[in-house]
Amino acid sequence: MQTTNRQVNSNYDRLTQTPRIATVHRTTGETNVQVTINLDGRGTCTAATGIPFLDHMLHQIASHGLIDIDVQAKGDWEIDDHHTNEDVGITLGQAFNQALGDRKGIVRFGNFLAPLDEALVQVALDFSGRPHLSYGLQIPTQRVGTYDTQLVREFFVALVNHSQMTLHIRQLDGINSHHIIEATFKAFARATRLAVEIDPRRAGLIPSSKG
Numbered sequence: 001m002q003t004t005n006r007q008v009n010s011n012y013d014r015l016t017q018t019p020r021i022a023t024v025h026r027t028t029g030e031t032n033v034q035v036t037i038n039l040d041g042r043g044t045c046t047a048a049t050g051i052p053f054l055d056h057m058l059h060q061i062a063s064h065g066l067i068d069i070d071v072q073a074k075g076d077w078e079i080d081d082h083h084t085n086e087d088v089g090i091t092l093g094q095a096f097n098q099a100l101g102d103r104k105g106i107v108r109f110g111n112f113l114a115p116l117d118e119a120l121v122q123v124a125l126d127f128s129g130r131p132h133l134s135y136g137l138q139i140p141t142q143r144v145g146t147y148d149t150q151l152v153r154e155f156f157v158a159l160v161n162h163s164q165m166t167l168h169i170r171q172l173d174g175i176n177s178h179h180i181i182e183a184t185f186k187a188f189a190r191a192t193r194l195a196v197e198i199d200p201r202r203a204g205l206i207p208s209s210k211g
Contacts (some may be wrong), residue, residue: 020196022098025069026091031075032082039099039196041068049073050089051081054148054155057185058108064189081151089155093162097175100163100196107206110195114187119174123187126166127195133160134168137184141177152181 009114016192027033045062047055047210062069075084100106111124121137133156139149160167169188174180201205 020099020101024089024091024094024097024098026094028083028087030089031073033073033075033084033087033089035072035091035095036068036070037092037095037099039096041066044068046070048070048083050075050077051084051147053145054081054085054088054151055157056182060182060185061192064186065193066194067189074185081146081148082154085151086158087156088199089158090162093159093164094165095168095187096159100127100205101131104206105198105203106197107195107197110189110191112190112194113172114183115135116174116179116183116186116189117176119176119179119183120172121174121180121183121187122168122170123184123186123191124168124170125191126162128166129162129164131164132140132166132167133157136170137180139172139177139180140175142197144178144181145162149177149181152184203207 021037023036025034029195040209041048043061043063047058047069049055051072058069058071061067071088073088075087077084094100100159106127110128113120115120137152139152142149156167156169167183171180174183
């Protein structure tokens with residue numbers, strides 16, 4: 001049966017008026033993490049992970065993605081930041097997956113090229129239900145402040161696997177570690193914002209030729 005314009009408009013109104021909010025609480029022997037997101041927010045962020053640089057990056061996702069994010073985490077910081085960083089990525093990914101639901105009506109794909117001074121990073125993503133990460137950052141230093149820059153990849157691995165997205169990250173330029181990482185998170189935020197928007201021409205429909 002052919003979908004009428006009236007049906008599409010009705011579905012669009014319903015989807016845009018229903019808040020896409022999810023709360024996920026994850027507790028392990030190493031961490032206790034709770035994340036709440038609103039995909040239709042205004043970009044507000046409350047982040048208390050115990051990892052200041054990660055908090056700063058979560059603010060980038062919220063602000064530039066227009067996603068409201070609340071992250072509260074306690075972890076085994078006396079060992080290092082690895083477990084907390086990873087589990088925040090896992091829990092945020094699960095929250096994305098829950099908030100998107102069946103993914104009906106979303107644009108699904110997003111692509112953004114973000115400059116930050118000398119750094120230039122491209123992010124392309126697809127909320128496809130098939131997790132895959134292609135990670136192309138070359139971060140020149142081991143740390144930014146107290147943050148181990150190897151943890152950037154671990155964060156995105158966790159986020160990708162649990163949100164079930166395909167994510168490609170490409171560094172086109174950059175020599176400053178802080179700039180490279182922040183440009184990545186800003187590009188991710190803007191690409192995500194594009195992908196989770198409701199498509200008025202396909203409201204209520206799965207964004208796939210498979211149906």
